[in-house]
Amino acid sequence: MSAFHLSWFSFFCCFVSTFAAPPLLPLIRDTLDLTAKDIGNAGIAxxxxxxxxxxxxxTACDLVGPxxxxxxxxxxxxxAVYCSSIINSPSSFLLVRFFTGFSLASFVSTQFWMSSMFSPPKVGLANGVAGGWGNLGGGAVQLxxxxxFEAVKRIxxxxxxxxxxxxxxxxxxxTFSAIAVLAFGQDMPDGNYRKLHKTGDMHKDSFASVLRHAVxxxxAWILALTYGYCxxxxxxxxNIVAQYFFDRFDVNLHTAGLIAASFGMANLISRPGGGLMSDWLSSRFGMRGRLWGLWTVQTIGGVLCxxxxxxxxxxxxxxxxxxxFSFFVQAACGLTFGIVPFVSRRSLGLISGMTGGGGNVGAVLTQVIFFRGARYKTETGIMYMGLMIIxxxxxxxxxxxxxxxxMFMGPMPGATAEEYYSREWTEQEREKGYNASTARFAENSVREGGPKSASGSQSKHTVHVDGLPADV
Known part of the structure; x- marks a missing residue:
């Protein structure tokens, strides 16, 4: 649980830093003489x-730990966050937003950390809450x-x-969130990567192996695409909502900030709700339920957009x-990372990174196509963005x-989770026990086949009473 709280709070702080500029854009715009194109480019950056x-x-999570x-x-x-206070030109504004945005990569370590700490039946909820509370920073910063600004001005x-x-x-x-992660964080339930590698309790993987099984x-590529549009x-x-309401409906800066905050603040319950829905659907319908849930919720989000x-x-x-709209699009994010941990175990970090990176690619493409310059009115861009989501x-x-x-086909006869995940390891690696944690995950993910599969698996378990095996 310490990893849970450290991960969501550090990601929350990174979100606050990355989106600290948009709520003050009307002021920054007037000070630096920013054009619509400058603002669009900075949002893309x-x-x-x-x-x-x-x-x-x-990749770093797979190799050195979250x-x-x-x-x-x-x-x-x-x-870069501190340098935001000394910008004096459109180019410096773009640069600080670009380098500050790198901090959003902490999302990947958040999801990797939760996927390593929590078991399959609860991984959707853990990922959803950690990611949702972190994304909450995008709403909190609008307030x-x-x-x-008002407090400093009154002084x-x-x-x-x-x-x-x-x-x-x-x-x-x-700054303080990073120090807390270093001081109080732990990579895995049984210790940090460095200790586990040294004692031989964990296989020290190579970049080539991690990369090969991910790409x-x-x-992974499909989830990266769909995550780009939630x-x-x-x-x-x-990036656009505060300025949109400020310009379109002529509200003041504080009101525009409150409206924009309501979008991000929905993450308090929407993304965790998506993760919880993913786990609930899994308990009823297995992995097929997780997939149907993601498609349905994200499509409704597109219609609302x-x-x-x-x-x-x-x-x-x-x-x-x-x-x-905020509830559906953010719930889709939680539903996505209810599926990601099951795609691969050996390359879990990199696939989480690919999916998370897909989210940023979607944001960049959307900004470039619809919200850069004056090609489209903002409301028209929002409508077209909804069609892209669908x-x-x-x-x-x-x-x-x-x-x-x-979604439309059942499992292959005789296929097992252990067989699916063991393909990522060579015969020699399996003989050395490198896939032990993967095998445990496969055993714990039995309910992803649906209730019948889970009950069937339980009926085959064997216990020993007075030295004699007995089926239960």
Whole structure:
């Protein structure tokens, strides 16, 4: 549980830092003479760097563990947060947003950490709550930064100085979260990677093996695509929503911040709700339930996104639809990471990174196509983004696990989870016991085949009474 609280809070702080600028954009825009294109480019920069950082983070988690990987990326990106207070041109604004955005790679260590600490029946909920409470930073910062700005201004600072001082708050939060991860974190239930490698209790894997088993698993690529249009859309909305309501409905900065905050604050229950739904569907229908749940929720989110773009004539309707949309698109994120831990065990970190990186790619593409410059009105861009969500969710129908089935097909006769995961290890590696943790996971994931599969497996277990075997 210490890993749970450290992971979500450190990710929360990174989200606060990355999206500290959007709530103050009307002020920063006037100070630096930013154009619509400058703002669009900065929004793209804030999420583009994390694409590669998340893939690298996943690999680092597989090789050195989530504790060191998470603390390292948080500390390396902290200077960029502090430098936000001294920017004086559009180019410097773009650079600090670009380098600060690398910190979002801590999401991967958060999901890897939870997938390592919690068992299959609860992994969806653990990933959903940790990711959701971390993403909550995107909503909290919409409230935090305007409040800090007003407090600093009341002390006697000018608006020019006040918004610059405000950036020290997310910088300090991010610094202390990294120190806490290093001081109190632990990679696995039985110790840190370094200790486990030294004692021989854990196999020290190679980058080549981790990479090969990740990139050759087509399920990882599909989840990366679909995640681009749930989490990626969430990032895009975080970048534009405050300015959209400020400009479209002529509300003041504080009101725009409150509306934008309601979108991100929904993560308090929406993403955890998605993770909980994934686990519940698994208990009723196995892996096929997880897949159907993700497709249904994300498709409904796409429909609501289209509606949000259409009802731009009404302030009240726009706010109501945006809040409803936030619940579905964020729940889809939780449902996605209810599936990711089952794709691969040997390359769990890298596949988590690929999926997380897909979210950033989706955000970048969406920003470039719909919200950069004046090609589309913002409300038109939102409508088209909803259509992309619906289209890019369809490939979920192609995901198939031989031992559990897919959305439209049942499992292959005789296929087992142990066989599926053991393919990632050579015969020599299996003889040396390198796949021991993978075998335990396969045994614990029996209910992913559905209730009948789980009960059938339990009926085959054997216990020994007075030295004699007995089937129960």
């Amino acid at each position: 804030s999420v583009s760097g994390a694409v590669f950082a998340r893939v690298a983070m996943g 504790r060191l990987a998470s603390a390292a990326i948080i500390l390396l990106t902290t200077p 935090l930064m305007p409040l800090v 006697g600072s000018t608006p020019f100085t006040a918004w610059r001082i405000a950036f020290f708050i997310p910088g300090v939060m991010q 050759t698993n087509y399920r 989490f990626g859309v969430e990032l895009a909305i975080d 289209v509606v949000l773009g259409v009802v731009d004539y009404s302030f009240a309707a726009s706010v109501a639809v945006m809040v409803l 289209a890019c969710t369809l490939p979920i129908t192609l995901i198939y696990f031989p031992q559990w089935g897919g």
